[in-house]
Amino acid sequence: MTGLAPRCVLLLLLAIGVTMQHNHSGEIDTYHVSVGHVFLLSCLPDQTEVMWSRGDGPTETLPTDVEVRDGLLWFLPVEMSHHGAYICEKRDETELLKRTFRVSVSNEDCPDPSEDVVITEGIRGGLPCKQTELFGLGLVRRIRWMKDCNLEELDKEFISADGFMWLPAVSQRDAGKYTCLTDITIDGRNYTTARSIQMTVKNGAPEVFPELQVVKPQEDVFIVQVGKRAELQCLAYTGFSESEEIIMFWTIDGVLTDAYKELNESWRFIHNRGKVYGQSNLSISIVRHQFLNVPIHCNVWSPVEAKFGLARLKEADPFDFHVIVTLCVTASIFILLMATFFFFKVDLVLAHRKLTRHFSKPQVSHGKLYDAYVSVVQSNTGQLTETAKFALQILPEELEKKHGFSLYIQGRDGCPGEAIHDAISAALHQCHTMIIILSPDGKAKGTRSLCETQLLYEQEVGLYDALTQNDPKIILVEVDGPLDYSQLPESLRYIKRKQGALKWNNVLVGTNKLTTFYSKRNFWKNLQYHMPAVPVRRLHPVP
Incomplete structure (x- = not known):
């Protein structure tokens, strides 16, 4: 053994005001052991290729019942003749590492202490068993403690799985020599090991600490x-400030995390609304079976008290895991499909319509002769405005000639001499859709012309039927710029709020022809999407 406390225990003892002293002779670590006990020396963190010898040089041979196993020096068991110095050496590419130990052998059941521990009276503390390597090898069967060579009757909760003995607030009568006895089995034979520590209790008023409180975990179960x-x-x-005398560490089934290479812990203070919290993370690189269904404690210590948080690891049920994975994959696919449909909804619907037209049978037109009624203001001068040009030339060119839709445009399709209002009403009732074309100059100023009166009547009849009977369907098209809808009827403002409007611009946006091309292309696709799925010419096949 190294004679040094495990990292967490050493920090813990320092945190509670404990000082530790080793008996050295120069740079020699001295250990006191008893005849008949097993003793173990550990030289370096990396035990591979370590050379052990007796005395002052490599020529000294090791005595009987002392052997090297995996770089560790075993005394099986200790004899009086084993008293003396032992040297371990390891040479690497740059230097020679050397360490000397002195083994002092006695006939007493409780050997002399190798360390002194000083604890302030009234402070809670503890004593390590100092058998780190044995616990790491899993050889310990039973742990016992003696005080002044008398066996102590201790409840199990006062001794951790690695032999650490918890002490309540100490008093002067607790001072003395404490010996940790461990019963182990090696090669089928039973042995006992013993290490002693001298504890001294000094007078002094302990520092006042706030009451600790573990927020989490609190008997939590984690599925892994x-x-x-x-x-x-x-x-x-x-508390309300950081204190160097507060420490946090983890134990798993009562054993410090240093005993497992898969475990790594860290902790720090964090501040939240004037309060100070300790936050510790336990990282498990690989979950082993022995970590399952055993108590995992987060230990929080101050010099006056200790609090514990409890967690357990539970293995995930394979069936539940596969169900969760399946649900996650299904949900991901569903979200992907929904996102795809959202971004490509228009293209998908138009592709589906185009495909079904080749296989669907002629359908009933329900008395409709036209796919859309086009409502637009025309100039009294006989000259085509940009808005009228869009309605009379561009729109028919795209919808009628390229896609087979049938449009009714007043002024182009009406009969001369017919009653305007009756013709409008009859035409609207024969159309599936009403396209209302609006432009910034579409609202005339001053006295209304005949065309404007016609437009108002078209919109009044079409919007009334659309709002009350949902027939015809309304499509708003804004031509050449944004509109001030506050100047338009409430019915049009309602349609705009409910479904929006398509936007057409006859003028190129700057010099970016590509942007204008894609803008107009998207306009026609969206207009087709809002038009009837099957043009009326398909509903009335030619015999």
Whole structure:
């Protein structure tokens, strides 16, 4: 053994005001052991290719019942003749690492202490068993403690799985020599090991600390997969300021995390609304079976008290895991399909219509002769405005000639001499859709012309039927710029709020012809999307 406390325990003892001293002779670590006990020396963190010898040089051979196993020096068991110095050496590419140990052998059941521990009276503390390597090898069967060579009767909750003995607030009568006894089995034979620590209690008023409180975990169960990574987090209230004497560490089934290479922990103080919390993370690189269904404690210590948070790991049910994965994949596919449909809805619907037209049978037109009624103001001078040119030339060219729709445009399709209002009403009732074309100059100023009166009547009849009977369907088209809808009837403002409007611009946007091309292309696709699925010419096939 190294004679040094595990990292967490060492920090813990320092945090509660404990000082530790090693008996050194120069740079030699001295250990006191008893005859008949097993003793173990560990030289370096990396035990591979370590050379052990007796005395002052490599020529000294190791005594009987002392052997090297995986770089560790075992005394199986200790004899009086084993008293003396032992040297370990390891040479790498740059230097020679060397360490010397002195083993002092006695006949007592409780050997002399190798360390001194000083604790302030009234402070909660603890003593390590100092058998780190044995616990790491999984050889320990039973742990016992003696005080002044008398066996102590302790409840199990006062001794952790790695032998650490918890102490309540100490008093002067707790001072003395404490010996940790561990019963182990090696090669089918039972042995005992013993290490002693001298504890001294000094007078002094302990510092006042706020009451600790573990926020999480609190008997939480975490679902994990064996062989996969997992991470636990502990959060504890520690007061209103950071204190170097508060420490957090984890144990798994009572063993410090240093015993497992898969475990790595870290902790820090965080501030929230004037309060200070300790936050500790336990990272598990690979979840092993032995980590499942055992208590995992987050330990929070101050010099006056200790609090614990409890967590357990539970293996995920394979069936539940596959169900969750299936649901996640299905949900991802569904979201992807919905996003695809949202962004390409118009293209998908138009492609579906085009495909079904080749296979669908002629349908009933329900008395409709036209796909759309086009409502637009025309000039009294006989000259075509840009808006009228769009309605009389561009719109028919695209919808009628290229896609087979049938349009009714007043002024182009009406009969001379017929009653205008009756013709408008009859035509509207024979159309599936009403396209209302609006432009910034579409509202005339001063006295209304005959064309404007006609337009108002078209919109009045069409909008009334659309709002009351949902027939015809209304399509708003804005030509050459935004409109001030506050100057238009409430019915048109309602349609605009409910379904929006398509926008057409006859003028190129700057010099970017490509942008204008795609803008007009999208306009025609969206207009087709709002038009009837099957043009009336398909509903009335030629015999």
